[in-house]
Amino acid sequence: MITVENLTKRYGAQRAVDDVSFTCEPGTVTGFLGPNGAGKSTTMRMICGLTPPTSGSATVSGVPYRRLGNPGRHVGVLLDASAQHAGRTGRETLALAAMTMGLDTARVPERLARVGLNATAGKRRVRAYSLGMRQRLGLAYAMLGDPAVLILDEPANGLDPEGIFWMRGLLREFADRGGTVLLSSHLLREVEAVADRLVMIGGGRILTQGDKDVLLGAGGTVVRPEDPAAFDALLRRLDLTGSRSADGTVLVQSEPAPIARAAAATGVVLLEVRPAGVGGLEEMFLRLTGTTDPTEVTR
Amino acid sequence: MTTTTEPATTTPAAPATIATGRLPMARLTLVELRKLADTRAGFWLLVVIGLATAGTSAIILGWSADQEMTFEGFFAFGLLPSAVLLPVLGVLSVTSEWSQRTALSTFTLVPTRGRVLIAKVTAGVLIAVAATVATAALSAVANVLGRALGGDGAWHLDASLLWQGLLLQVIFVLMGIGFGALLLSTPLAIVLYFALPMVWTILGEMIKGLHTAAGWLDLNVTTAPLSEADMTGNEYARLAVAAAVWVLVPLVAGTVRVLRREVT
Numbered sequence: 233m234i235t236v237e238n239l240t241k242r243y244g245a246q247r248a249v250d251d252v253s254f255t256c257e258p259g260t261v262t263g264f265l266g267p268n269g270a271g272k273s274t275t276m277r278m279i280c281g282l283t284p285p286t287s288g289s290a291t292v293s294g295v296p297y298r299r300l301g302n303p304g305r306h307v308g309v310l311l312d313a314s315a316q317h318a319g320r321t322g323r324e325t326l327a328l329a330a331m332t333m334g335l336d337t338a339r340v341p342e343r344l345a346r347v348g349l350n351a352t353a354g355k356r357r358v359r360a361y362s363l364g365m366r367q368r369l370g371l372a373y374a375m376l377g378d379p380a381v382l383i384l385d386e387p388a389n390g391l392d393p394e395g396i397f398w399m400r401g402l403l404r405e406f407a408d409r410g411g412t413v414l415l416s417s418h419l420l421r422e423v424e425a426v427a428d429r430l431v432m433i434g435g436g437r438i439l440t441q442g443d444k445d446v447l448l449g450a451g452g453t454v455v456r457p458e459d460p461a462a463f464d465a466l467l468r469r470l471d472l473t474g475s476r477s478a479d480g481t482v483l484v485q486s487e488p489a490p491i492a493r494a495a496a497a498t499g500v501v502l503l504e505v506r507p508a509g510v511g512g513l514e515e516m517f518l519r520l521t522g523t524t525d526p527t528e529v530t531r
Numbered sequence: 532m533t534t535t536t537e538p539a540t541t542t543p544a545a546p547a548t549i550a551t552g553r554l555p556m557a558r559l560t561l562v563e564l565r566k567l568a569d570t571r572a573g574f575w576l577l578v579v580i581g582l583a584t585a586g587t588s589a590i591i592l593g594w595s596a597d598q599e600m601t602f603e604g605f606f607a608f609g610l611l612p613s614a615v616l617l618p619v620l621g622v623l624s625v626t627s628e629w630s631q632r633t634a635l636s637t638f639t640l641v642p643t644r645g646r647v648l649i650a651k652v653t654a655g656v657l658i659a660v661a662a663t664v665a666t667a668a669l670s671a672v673a674n675v676l677g678r679a680l681g682g683d684g685a686w687h688l689d690a691s692l693l694w695q696g697l698l699l700q701v702i703f704v705l706m707g708i709g710f711g712a713l714l715l716s717t718p719l720a721i722v723l724y725f726a727l728p729m730v731w732t733i734l735g736e737m738i739k740g741l742h743t744a745a746g747w748l749d750l751n752v753t754t755a756p757l758s759e760a761d762m763t764g765n766e767y768a769r770l771a772v773a774a775a776v777w778v779l780v781p782l783v784a785g786t787v788r789v790l791r792r793e794v795t
Contacts, residue, residue, distance in 0.1 A: 281639075304640045312632065316636065317570055320569055
């Protein structure tokens, strides 16, 4: 469980994060979405007590992060996979974390294997790791203390498609066992496959948040009518507008149900009716975040 | 790297029992001690200190007059390499957290940053003790060898020299940690650690008006009596003042900086 209440961070006159509130429930994966410089990382650092907020607060499992007795046993954090000592081996990196948390270092080889790093990789220094291997090491590091909560900043960066698929399975299973996951990304499609909830942020402010399915539904409905002219007439009666695609489908800004009902009542034949889904959400994402002037992006 | 990417039987989400107890200080100290030696830089620095200490004995055995081959002689000279190089390890123990950005993972596992710093200071003191003990052991071996080569081989070591030697090590290691915490940059901290006291010593010698001040504030001057048996109260007072300026002030200011600094 993660609770974020009115978090704000100002750097001089600039508001990097502006009045951000959301909660992440146990058993769910929350996708934290926004373009580069939207304030995702700053928000996550404030949750983890690394950056003091200008105002507002955040708790993990009901406790401010800095008051957690042994945080590693409650929260797994991966904010930057490159932030490991280049001169330490992968195995040593995990061993130090295990020691700090009071865990047996004997679990380290097995944990490395779980994320796809074998004994040879574990003996190599992090300097020699690819970004993908560092992400895997970071995930093993975050999950080492068997936490109930995971906070991951762009964990799919540098992973190959197979690795991304694997990570989704890992996070899905973690949440299905009752874990809480907060996962950030600047790529909607990356998060869409695994998230239950979405929080969209742009220019430091929350743009929209809610259940993924609801947000996906809000993207509109794709309709393939048998007779386009009859369907246009129907839309006019419903006071809706549709945009026609080259493939003969029409995107309507509405829920599927009212369109289907009206079509059935008036005898207009529809060959296909479905939520616009991720395409519609992506459009919304770009529309919502498009207002951010790219020159203002600072990180 | 292999591709054993089975959708793993992964971490069961632990029940959210929030332990309010803090991580024990002994454990944090042990972790910090291990961090001193588990990187390539740290490991080789320790190897070099060991070799250089052995080298001091070799120099005495090879080139000194027979009557200088005493346990005390080996010990006094043997302390030099660690006194010079251990502080670099102290600098690295703090600065590497920022230059290698491990502060991110260190402080997410131990959010009470002050305790991490206390652990680093304790680890620094312990490594200074270890270095002094190791030097004594090495000096004993060298003294036995010296006897065989016809050296004096006297075993007498004034107890005060042992403590004073240890104090010397501790002061310089802590000064290194203090400079590291204050500057949070490896090259800057190492350069200033060596350069600033040297500049001060040169100024103190050149400028007449600074003689008195240097007698109290120049660490190179005030630590010199540590190598002579039975330091006087006045000498200790001078050392305390100089150590306050060069060790305590950087440590305190550095702690404030580390506590306040945003970790990115």
